Amino acid sequence: EIVLTQSPATLSLSPGERATLSCRASQSVSSYLAWYQQKPGQAPRLLIYDASNRATGIPARFSGSGSGTDFTLTISSLEPEDFAVYYCQQRSNWPPSWTFGQGTKVEIK
Amino acid sequence: EVQLVESGGGLVQPGGSLRLSCAASGFTFSSYWMSWVRQAPGKGLEWVANIKQDGSEKYYVDSVKGRFTISRDNAKNSLYLQMNSLRAEDTAVYYCARYPYPVGDAFDIWGQGTMVTVSS
Numbered sequence: 001e002i003v004l005t006q007s008p009a010t011l012s013l014s015p016g017e018r019a020t021l022s023c024r025a026s027q028s029v030s031s032y033l034a035w036y037q038q039k040p041g042q043a044p045r046l047l048i049y050d051a052s053n054r055a056t057g058i059p060a061r062f063s064g065s066g067s068g069t070d071f072t073l074t075i076s077s078l079e080p081e082d083f084a085v086y087y088c089q090q091r092s093n094w095p096p097s098w099t100f101g102q103g104t105k106v107e108i109k
Numbered sequence: 110e111v112q113l114v115e116s117g118g119g120l121v122q123p124g125g126s127l128r129l130s131c132a133a134s135g136f137t138f139s140s141y142w143m144s145w146v147r148q149a150p151g152k153g154l155e156w157v158a159n160i161k162q163d164g165s166e167k168y169y170v171d172s173v174k175g176r177f178t179i180s181r182d183n184a185k186n187s188l189y190l191q192m193n194s195l196r197a198e199d200t201a202v203y204y205c206a207r208y209p210y211p212v213g214d215a216f217d218i219w220g221q222g223t224m225v226t227v228s229s
Contacts (some may be wrong), residue, residue, distance in 0.1 A: 010148075034215035036154075043204055043222055044146075044154060049215035087154055091214050096168045098144075100157035 002092050004101035009078050012109040019075040021104045023088035032034045032091040035064055035073045038103075040069045047086075048073060075106075083108050111135035111218055113205045118223030125195050126225070130219055131188040131205030139183040140164075142208040144216055145190050147201035147225075155201075158190065159208060174197075195227045 003026040013019055023033065031051040036044040046055040048064035051071060061076045075082055088101040112118040117129040129145070158179040159168045178191040188205055202224050204214035205229050 032214045036216075038154075043219040044216075045219070046215050046217045049213045049217070053213070055213075055215075089154070089156075089215065096159070098159070099169065100154040101158065103153045 001097070002029060002090060002099060004088055004090055004099055005006075006086075006101035006104045007086055007101075008104060010105045010107060012107050013078055014109045015078050015080055017078050019073075019078055019082070019106055021073040021075075021086055021106075023066075023071040023073070023101050025069045025071075025090060029090040029092070033066065034072045035062075036087045036089065037082075037084050038087065044087065063082045077108070082106065084108050111207075113207065113218060113220035115203065115205050115220045115223040118203065120226045120228065121195055122229050123196060123227055126191070126193045127195065127203075127225060129192065129203055129223060129225070131190075133186045133188065133205075133207075136207070136218075138181075138186040142210050143170045143179075143181060143188045144206045144208045144217075145179060145188075146204045146206050146216065147199075148204070148222075149198075149201045152201075157203070160188070166176075176179040192225070197227050199225060200227045201225060 005024045007022045033051045035048040038044040053063045064072045065072050085103045085105045087103050112134045114132045121127050144159045160179045162182045173196040176194045204222045204223040207218040
């Protein structure tokens, strides 16, 4: 089973700052890596799929990079609405399974 | 508008059963894999099950195998999750999600979720 480890657990930043979130896989997941944003009381929202592709309607300040075992989600300049929990997620080929990281909370400093 | 709406959650005793439903609208339901993802209170996300467009392939997380069954009715644009032998650790918000594989390997549309509480 592939385990995804996100770091840091909490990121304290101010609006306008750059946020860099990490997701590390226990073995290679190629580029099958997605990122989601979740705000309290809401469903998750897809931000990035296949490691670096922005989902429909996602602002350009969100970007994803990486391949293999190390991935990064970057928010170039934090807006007030970006303070939330972020999850990475991968798909294993066989047996087919999908797992999420434990999440990184981006909070206002 | 593309939309997923879950229903069927509630309070159930340990060992009991519950059937969740998800009504899809705004897209061609029969063209997509569909999924269930859950989130225990205060915890992270956990994938539960996936089903192929025609129902011919189904996959489950190990912790629910033999207890949960995912199914769909393409004529009714609906997804289901039959949950039997429920345990306290199944308590969670259950989300229905669209999985547009192979065009984008991620869950791109989510419902608002339905709460399942397993307690005596």
